[in-house]
Amino acid sequence: MKRLVVLTIVLGLVVAAAVAATFGSAAPARGVSPQAKLPPKPKLPALPAAVKARGKWLIGVKCDTPPFGWQDTSGKNRGYDVEVARQFAKWAFGSTSKVDFTCVTTASRIGTLTSGRVDIIISTLTWTADREKVIDYSVPYYNAAGRLLVKNNVAVGKLATWMPGKKIVSTSGSIYDRWIKNCFKNTSFQVVSSPAAGVLAVKNDQANAMMYDDAFLVGVAANDSSLKLSSNIFLKVPWGVGIRKNEPDMKRWVDAAVRGMRNRDLFWSILKRTIPRRFWKTFRPNAPSPAHKLQYPRSSPPENNCPS
Amino acid sequence: MHVLASFEWSVIWDSQGALWGGFKHTMKAGVVGIVLAYLVGLVLGALRAHRIPILNQLAASYVELIRNTPILVQIFFLYYGLPVLGIHLDVFTVAWLSITIWGGAFMTENFRAGFEAVPQRLSEAGYALGFTRLQEFLYVTLPIGGRIALPSTINSAISVIKNTSLLLLIGYPELTYVANNIQSNTFRTFEMFTALAVYYLAIVWTLSALIRFLERRLALPEAF
């Protein structure tokens, strides 16, 4: 026990030193352990007037996308995105309940935001250059990666050689859709209406593989012995909170809150609360942390990045 | 409303090719669905009108099942449910199959009502001429009852075409799917809606005009 404590302290010091060395200029006076020294709540800019006057947030989340936004059988909103929204409510109004959720779908979420039905959307929103022309993104709060779900007896190997001639399913309008069209001309791509429909397609041999976000597929593969994930990992693109254009107050607040959560490693706490323990290790790199800041691939669009 | 003021024809113009592709998919599923629904309706409608035992009850159950559940639920059931039974269908097959099953039920009722409206004395006259049951149907009930049923079956056909829009939800790239995709990238709501409305109303109004035309042309003489 004692050894463990010592080990933890030493490790903590090493990490702290590394962080201080890397981000020295940003956090000059943070001493040995930045996390421990941080106050529980960061200093946040003023809330946008409309939100403040209302006394609660209106936030768009998914209701059909476990483990990020879903409704449990009692009708309660749950998931990673939902917890992030609750943290915003806590810091804005002192209570995690000061938020009303609006259920959005992949197709409806940006319209729900731009039409003013909600303040912001926290809804598994992958960064893309096209979307950024229409809405603003906060600093990233999650890092998703693409994986392939295949039947247990399938050996994939290198994507560039395996993909041609195969039939791949994914949801419509996803980044995978565009990536396959850009990079795998001889692969047939089929849109499915929902993630669960994609899983069925693979199970029933209607497709060779489903290409989708790791978080969803990991759970599926772990629970179905006839399916597995190939070892390929691709299209690592972070997610951000969606904010309407020309709302600098909102962007400033949300960015500060996301940074505050990252610096306190709250995203990792949330992830641990929302997914079963056996998946923690797999997902650790997906949550931003003081030592692991995420960045949008603004300089090179990921969907044009073809594997060799 | 400033949105109206900033209407951009170029948005419609630029997406013309994509919309036309969607229209072709709509028509492909729609025409297959309508033709097959007519076949289903004719056969089952005849079975119902002539009270063929067992088959009549089976057809009636099919009609009640389809009429009392939403077509979208039927589409989902076929799309997700059939693979469970080991029946693997591609999206296009689910597309035309689901609207055929739905349209067939409504057309069965249309034709049944038409066939039953044929006066008893006419079919009796047919039998008096020595017609078999099949001959009686082909030469008496079908021509007269079919005429009576025709306008209402075209109404069902219109509904079948309109229902193809629901296929967007299983990823069949028909007209609404295409327009919805374009609008979610460009946010040109009015332009896309105008284009969609023009396409659908052109189909629907043409078919409605056909009904009125046929009603005049095929109207049975007063004596009936």
Next chain:
Amino acid sequence: MNPLPEWFRPVSEYILREGVPETLRMAAIAVVASLVIGVVLGTLMTIRFRPLQWLIRFYVEVWRGLPILVTVLFIFWLPAFDVGRHHVQLSAYQSAALALTLWGSAQVAEATRGAVQSIPNEQHEAAAALGFGWVGRQTFVILPQALRRMVPPLVGLLVNTIQNTTIAFAIGVNEVLQAGQRQFENVTSGLTGQPVAPSYAPFLIFGYVALLFFIICFPLTRLAAYLEKRLT
């Protein structure tokens, strides 16, 4: 002894508790609003004033001609706008209810016009002789008779509206079908703490959704058929 599998019970309860009331409430709102708007428009259509007739005819043909899904998406896509001092911003639920109302009121208007015109002219004349003005004639003499003839098609409209609430699925409204879909995702993902369902899950979930609609709609269609028979 419950013959249904363990994973399905909370799923079915969720659909029943969350989805069914949402569906029925939306259908009720849409049918009542359709009735009010449709009867007014249908009655106005019988006035011999061409521009008004054309205007209402256009309204009827457009909202009847468009697939309801297209109308739902259009209303939902509309950005917020101001009417006078009011800032109008429809939720997904309201957008769907409005779309169903536009469609339903077009149906009712057409039915009302037909029913009003089927009332013999003598009735108009008799009412006029009694000293009723146009509004009085319509309200106390013509419409009560016309509405009686419209009862069977109105029950039919209710059935259709209940079924058409499923179209709100497309914009994420938690009606019965959406409720089923959400739980289907949950029992597929294996990350929600809910037991993971076997592969026949969609068969059971969407079969259950269909069954719920059948239980609600079948008695109503029988009622409509019965009323129709009694009327003739």
